[in-house]
Amino acid sequence: MDLLRFITAGSVDDGKSTLIGRLLYDSKSIMIDQLEAIERQSKNKEEGEIDLALLTDGLRAEREQGITIDVAYKYFSTPKRKFIIADAPGHIQYTRNMVTGASNADLAIILIDARNGVAEQTRRHSIIASLLNIRHVVVAINKMDLVNFSQDVYNNIVIDYAKVAQSLGLKQVTYIPLSALQGDNIVEKSDKMSWYEGPSLLNYLEEVEIQDTIDLTNGRFPVQYVIRPQTDDLHDYRGYAGKIISGVYKVGDTVTVQPAGIQSRIKAIEVAGKEVEEAFAPQSIVLHLADNIDISRGDVIVNAAQPVKTAQELEVLVCWMDNKPLVPGNKYLLQINSRVVRSVVRNIEYKLDVNTLERNEAPAQALLNDVIKATIKTASPIPYDSYQELRANGGAILIDETSHVTVGACMIQ
Amino acid sequence: MSAYRLDYLDQLESEAIHIFREVAGQFERPALLFSGGKDSITLVHLALKAFRPGKFPFPLVHIDTGHNFQEALDYRDALAATLGEKLIVRHVGDTIKAKQLTEPKGKFASRNALQTFTLLDTIEEFKFDACIGGARRDEEKARAKERIFSVRDEFGQWDPKLQRPELWNTYNGKIHKGENVRVFPISNWTELDVWNYIRREKIGLPSIYFSHDREVIEHQGQLVAVSEFIQLESTDRVLTRKVRYRTVGDMTCTAAVESTATNIDDIITEIIATKTSERGETRIDDRVSEAAMEDRKKNGYF
Numbered sequence: 079m080d081l082l083r084f085i086t087a088g089s090v091d092d093g094k095s096t097l098i099g100r101l102l103y104d105s106k107s108i109m110i111d112q113l114e115a116i117e118r119q120s121k122n123k124e125e126g127e128i129d130l131a132l133l134t135d136g137l138r139a140e141r142e143q144g145i146t147i148d149v150a151y152k153y154f155s156t157p158k159r160k161f162i163i164a165d166a167p168g169h170i171q172y173t174r175n176m177v178t179g180a181s182n183a184d185l186a187i188i189l190i191d192a193r194n195g196v197a198e199q200t201r202r203h204s205i206i207a208s209l210l211n212i213r214h215v216v217v218a219i220n221k222m223d224l225v226n227f228s229q230d231v232y233n234n235i236v237i238d239y240a241k242v243a244q245s246l247g248l249k250q251v252t253y254i255p256l257s258a259l260q261g262d263n264i265v266e267k268s269d270k271m272s273w274y275e276g277p278s279l280l281n282y283l284e285e286v287e288i289q290d291t292i293d294l295t296n297g298r299f300p301v302q303y304v305i306r307p308q309t310d311d312l313h314d315y316r317g318y319a320g321k322i323i324s325g326v327y328k329v330g331d332t333v334t335v336q337p338a339g340i341q342s343r344i345k346a347i348e349v350a351g352k353e354v355e356e357a358f359a360p361q362s363i364v365l366h367l368a369d370n371i372d373i374s375r376g377d378v379i380v381n382a383a384q385p386v387k388t389a390q391e392l393e394v395l396v397c398w399m400d401n402k403p404l405v406p407g408n409k410y411l412l413q414i415n416s417r418v419v420r421s422v423v424r425n426i427e428y429k430l431d432v433n434t435l436e437r438n439e440a441p442a443q444a445l446l447n448d449v450i451k452a453t454i455k456t457a458s459p460i461p462y463d464s465y466q467e468l469r470a471n472g473g474a475i476l477i478d479e480t481s482h483v484t485v486g487a488c489m490i491q
Numbered sequence: 492m493s494a495y496r497l498d499y500l501d502q503l504e505s506e507a508i509h510i511f512r513e514v515a516g517q518f519e520r521p522a523l524l525f526s527g528g529k530d531s532i533t534l535v536h537l538a539l540k541a542f543r544p545g546k547f548p549f550p551l552v553h554i555d556t557g558h559n560f561q562e563a564l565d566y567r568d569a570l571a572a573t574l575g576e577k578l579i580v581r582h583v584g585d586t587i588k589a590k591q592l593t594e595p596k597g598k599f600a601s602r603n604a605l606q607t608f609t610l611l612d613t614i615e616e617f618k619f620d621a622c623i624g625g626a627r628r629d630e631e632k633a634r635a636k637e638r639i640f641s642v643r644d645e646f647g648q649w650d651p652k653l654q655r656p657e658l659w660n661t662y663n664g665k666i667h668k669g670e671n672v673r674v675f676p677i678s679n680w681t682e683l684d685v686w687n688y689i690r691r692e693k694i695g696l697p698s699i700y701f702s703h704d705r706e707v708i709e710h711q712g713q714l715v716a717v718s719e720f721i722q723l724e725s726t727d728r729v730l731t732r733k734v735r736y737r738t739v740g741d742m743t744c745t746a747a748v749e750s751t752a753t754n755i756d757d758i759i760t761e762i763i764a765t766k767t768s769e770r771g772e773t774r775i776d777d778r779v780s781e782a783a784m785e786d787r788k789k790n791g792y793f
C-alpha cells in the first residue's frame with residue numbers, strides 16, 4: 079500500500095484543524111475513547127456540537143486559546159491508501175512550525191475562509207509550499223455554509239488564487255469547496271453544491287497520482303556512520319552505514335566519494351545484514367568499497383555516472399525562522415543531510431514581499447518569517463544538487479552556533 | 492520502475508534506521524530506554540538492523556519501577572544476554588530511599604510519575620546526551636506534537652511551545668552541556684504498523700502479550716491484574732479471565748484486555764476491529780487529567 083503525506087495550511091481560523099477532525103471523524107478513524115474525551119471538552123463550549131479541532135489541538139495552551147501552535151501528526155488509512163497528516167498552525171508567529179510540517183509533505187491543502195478570500199497567510203503558506211517544491215496543492219475553500227454555498231463566491235476565490243498560483247509557478251492546483259464544520263465535500267459529495275463537479279476531498283486524496291518524490295536516477299548516499307566491529311573474525315570489516323537518499327546502487331558500480339573526489343567501486347551492499355546485488359532510495363544500507371579510503375560521516379558516496387555539484391559558495395533561498403535577524407556577515411553552522419560545516423552569509427540579494435510577491439532588492443537584513451535569496455560561503459566544499467531538481471540533496475538547515483537552534487531553511491539553487 | 496518501490500513498512504523501517512544512525516553519528520553518550528514493551532522491543536530489532544555486525548553504540552537502559560510484570564523483566568534479561576549488549580538497570584525504589592520521596596498512596600498507587608526522578612538521575616549519572624525512546628505520535632495527543640529529536644533542558648523539561656524547527660530528514664542534535672535530546676525513531680508508526688512489523692519480522696514478545704488466564708479485578712470497566720502492588724478492597728471481586736496485554740507498563744497502571752488471541756495474527760485481527768485506542772483501553776493513569784501526558788513530559792518524562 080502506498081503512503082501519502084500531506085499538510086493542512088492557510089490563515090488563522092480558516093478551519094484546518096476542524097477539517098482534519100472532520101476527515102478523521104467521517105472516515106471513522108477516531109476511537110470511541112478519544113471521541114468521548116473531546117465531547118467532554120467541547121461541553122465547555124456553548125454549541126452542543128463537538129469541537130473537532132480538539133482532535134489535533136492536543137496541547138493545553140492550544141485548547142485554552144482555541145488555536146494551533148505546533149504541528150500535530152495524525153495517521154489514518156482507507157482501503158486505498160495510508161495517510162500521514164500534518165496539521166499546521168495558521169498564526170504567523172508559528173510559521174516555522176508550518177515549515178517543519180511542510181518539509182516532508184507530498185501534498186498541501188491550503189484552506190481559505192470563503193468569507194475572507196485569499197489572505198496574507200494564504201500567500202505566505204503558498205510561497206512556502208512552492209519553495210519546498212510541494213508539487214500538489216489543493217485549495218480548500220472552506221466555510222461554504224457561511225456564504226450560502228454560493229458558486230459566485232467560490233469562483234471569485236478561484237480566480238484570485240489562480241493569480242497567486244501562477245506567479246509562484248504552482249502547477250497542479252485543485253479547488254474544492256467545502257464545509258469542514260458540517261462535512262460537505264469532505265468524505266461524501268455534498269448535495270448543497272450541485273454546481274461543483276469535482277470529487278470530495280477524501281476521494282481526491284485517495285486517487286491523486288503522486289509523482290514520485292523519490293528520485294531514482296541520481297545516486298546519492300550520505301555516510302552517517304562507519305561500522306567497524308574490530309573483532310577477531312570481523313577484523314577487516316568496514317561498512318559505511320547510511321540511507322540512499324536518491325538513485326540506485328549496484329555491486330560493481332563506480333562511485334566517487336565527495337567532496338574529496340576519490341573514486342572506488344562498490345564491493346558489497348548489505349540491507350539489514352543480508353548481502354544484495356542492488357539497493358535503491360530510500361533504503362538504509364551498509365556499503366562496502368573495493369579500496370581502503372578514508373571516509374567518514376558527512377561524506378557523500380555518489381554514483382560516478384551521475385555526478386554531483388560541489389561548491390563552497392551556494393546560492394540559496396532561505397526561510398528565516400529566528401527572532402534574531404539574519405544580517406549579512408553572520409556565521410552559522412550549515413547542515414545538509416549528515417554533513418555539518420561552518421558558513422557565513424555573504425549577502426542578501428532580495429527579499430520576497432508576501433503581499434505583492436515582488437522582490438525587494440538588497441535588504442539590510444532578514445526578519446522572522448522572511449523569505450530571501452542569499453549567498454552563503456562554506457568553510458569546506460559541499461556536495462549538493464539543486465533543490466528543485468533533487469529535494470533530497472538540495473535542502474540545508476542553518477544552526478545558530480550559540481543557541482544551537484535551527485534558524486533557517488535553505489533551498490539550494 | 493515499480494521494482495524500485497518500497498512498501499510503507501519498509502519505508503518506516505528505513506526512516507527509523509536512519510534516525511538511529513543519526514544518533515550514533517551525532518552524540519557521544521546515547522542510551523536506548525528499554526521498557527520490555529513491544530515498542531522498545533521493536534526499537535532493539537531496528538537497532539540490530541542499523542548497527543550489526545557492530546555493537547550498539549549505546550547501552551540499553553531500564554528504569555525499573557519495581558512494579559513490573561515478571562515476564563517483561565525476564566524477557567529483558569534474556570534479550571540483553573542473547574544480544575551481548577550492555578544493560579543498565581536503575582530502580583525507582585532506590586531513588587525513593589535515597590531522596591526520601593513520598594510513595595504514592597491509594598489502591599493503584601503508581602510509581603509512574605516517580606520514574607522521572609530516576610530517569611533524570613540516571614541521565615546525569617552516565618552523562619547521557621541522547622535517550623532513544625519508543626514513543627509513537629499516534630499514542631497520545633501531546634506526543635502527536637513532538638519532534639523526532641526533542642530537546643530537553645537540564646531539568647529534563649520539554650517546552651512544547653518552543654520546539655525547534657525540524658526539516659526534511661535533517662536532524663539537529665546540537666545541545667548545550669547538561670541538556671539532552673529524546674529521540675523517537677518510530678514516531679510515525681501506528682500501533683498497527685508495530686504489530687504488522689512484529690509479525691513480518693517474527694519478533695518474539697513477552698508472553699503477557701498473548702491470551703492467558705489471569706486473576707483480575709474490574710475497575711471502571713478496566714481489568715487490573717491482582718498483584719502485591721495493588722490494594723484489594725472488600726468489595727472487589729477477584730475474577731479469572733482470559734486476557735492479554737495491549738501495552739506493557741507497570742502492573743499498577745496497565746489494564747488487560749479480554750482476549751483469546753494466542754498468536755500475532757489473532758491479535759492483529761482484534762486490533763483492526765477495536766474501537767478503543769491503545770492508551771484508552773490500557774492506561775489507568777492517563778485518565779487523571781486531560782493533559783496528563785503533556786504535564787509529565789514537561790517535567791522530564793519519556
Ligand SMILES: Nc1nc2c(ncn2[C@@H]2O[C@H](COP(=O)(O)OP(=O)(O)OP(=O)(O)O)[C@@H](O)[C@H]2O)c(=O)[nH]1
Pocket residue numbers: 088089090091092093094095096097131144145146147166167168169220221222223224256257258259260
Ligand atoms: N461555519 C463554519 N465554521 C467553521 C468551518 N470550519 C471551521 N469553522 C470554525 O472556525 C473556527 C476555527 O477553526 P479551526 O479549525 O480551529 O481553525 P484553524 O485553521 O485550525 O486555526 P489555526 O490552526 O489556529 O490557524 C472554529 O470555531 C471552527 O468551528 C466551516 O466549514 N464552517
Ligand SMILES: [Mg+2]
Pocket residue numbers: 094095096131145146165166167168
Ligand atoms: Mg488549527
